Amino acid sequence: MQTNLLSNVTSAKSTLMTDKIDHPQLCQWLDDVATTRDKKAFTQLFQFFAPKIQRIAYGKFQNETQACEVVQETMSNVWRKAHLFDASKGAATTWVYTVMRNVTFDMLRKIKGNREDNLSDDIWPLAEQSISNEECFDDHLENSQLLSVIDTLPEAQKQIVKGFYFMEMSQEQLATHLNLPLGTIKSRLRLALAKLKVQLGDNND
Amino acid sequence: MIKHHPSFELIQSFVNGDLPASLSAGIAIHADMCPKCQQIISQLTEQVAENSFEETFLDRFIVDDMSDFDDNNMSNNDLKFTDMIDNITSSEEIAVAKTKVEKTINFREKTYQLPSALHSMKLGKTAQIGKLSRARVQLDEGEIHTTLLHISPGGGVPEHTHKGFELTVLLDGSFHDEQGEYVKGDFIMLDSSHQHHPISIQGCLCYTVANDALHFTQGINKLLNPIGAFIY
């Protein structure tokens, strides 16, 4: 197997993908989850990935409960991060694999030494995380649609979204600036983003 | 130019997530500075991912002791999965993309950028002996010790050897030993068969991982062996 991998490593990206996996379909489901929080699409993704993740994790942990925990953790990351997946940066399988490998790595560290430091996302950043927020929102800014949607947010959320994306303030800076606990900033930003996502998704359809 | 890279076997274990955090971070730091290894890693990851989620690949690994996943248990598993889907999709939480942050560390009044792979790791206090300063990276990996080691201009580490391995990733500056010159980004993995005596004329900052205290081998330097435990 090793020699096999070695020889293939030099070949072009596209040839690494076999016909055995329907990549465009996986991307479509991820996109449906991202734009409309589509539970059916997520169920499809779950049925495709979960049994495989369970087997791979069982191989690493030799324990059914922990294998299930890897499935739960990986798939809930897929649900929460689907909008961050960028098909132009790599296959859906690569993205899910990275999420799974990172979840497994942090869990193994936790089990072995009771260390809850979650180092994996720094060591293996997910492809999408290399885009800064500014860049990823710049595209949308071109159409003033986003601005008008932001204006429909409640004042408390609007303030934070604008500070975070347009004034490029960190969540910590915003907390100091607005004299609010960091947790409040984080949850308001999350709420606002969820709302924006739904609205933009609806409008784009 | 970077001349020293991790072996393919090491990169493979890195992609599989099988290396300890210390070595994984070492490879990630190198790959951040080395487009060549970066490319090998992304192609390998893509391929391993493809293989992992391919039905036929998995079939080869289904062995007898996996009776947990036999047909008898399958309906049970289906129920568990249905619960899991309901549970996951009931959450309205959405992840926010991480903003890039920069972290720095100071050694002898000089500021260095901390590689992003180390951002969540705890660093110990800086200690100094002569031209050497070090801060331990507190990873709690038993006999494996991870350190940020700073050598001031003109400083060096006396000739030594290891019982285990010694990895050095050069984060900044340069040094040389009997084998030659090393530059920023170089990934230098030595084992017990190597003896070396690194000297840094311009000064440098290294990320080092070793699984045993280094052992000084020459003459008067043998008296320095307690320093070995200081450095690595």
Ligand SMILES: [Zn+2]
């Ligand atoms: Zn390299």
